[in-house]
Amino acid sequence: MAEESQGTESPRFDQHTKxxxxxxxxxxxxxxxxxxxEFEEVMAEPEGSYSxxxxxxxxxxxxxxxxxxxxxxxxxxxxxxxxVLWGFVYAAFSFCQVWAVVPCLRGYLLALECLVVTFPxxxxxxxxxxxxxxxxxxxxxxxxxRKES
Numbered sequence: 001m002a003e004e005s006q007g008t009e010s011p012r013f014d015q016h017t018k019x020x021x022x023x024x025x026x027x028x029x030x031x032x033x034x035x036x037x038e039f040e041e042v043m044a045e046p047e048g049s050y051s052x053x054x055x056x057x058x059x060x061x062x063x064x065x066x067x068x069x070x071x072x073x074x075x076x077x078x079x080x081x082x083x084v085l086w087g088f089v090y091a092a093f094s095f096c097q098v099w100a101v102v103p104c105l106r107g108y109l110l111a112l113e114c115l116v117v118t119f120p121x122x123x124x125x126x127x128x129x130x131x132x133x134x135x136x137x138x139x140x141x142x143x144x145x146r147k148e149s
Contacts, residue, residue: 039063 021027039060045051051059 037067 026032043059043063045056050056
């Protein structure tokens with residue numbers, strides 16, 4: 001029976017061997033506001049203080065080209081080392097989560113389960129009789145108000 005289920009099972013998905021999409025590199029749209037920085041969003045001339053048209057067009061071309069090639073150059077130099085760094089950082093977070101945080105939380109919750117059972121018993125055994133006795137004493141107390149002149 002175990003052999004039959006192995007034949008019908010779909011193969012496990014391995015995220016390390018999946019194909020990379022070189023066209024759509026931000027499928028979850030994480031950097032929509034960061035990446036879309038246009039010249040007009042950074043540079044603007046107030047009305048009445050315009051530079052000559054050729055200067056404005058050249059500035060726009062220079063901005064666009066330097067932004068494009070600067071990003072490519074910085075990515076070529078720092079992309080792989082930073083990917084390795086961030087890989088290790090997230091691996092450390094995952095390691096701490098799996099081997100430290102979750103076991104500590106499980107132990108804490110396990111210890112609390114003991115208290116959840118014993119605490120109400122202690123309250124019912126010790127506190128309830130005390131407060132019932134005090135309540136009985138206060139129930140028979142009478143309060144008299146007098147006006148002194």
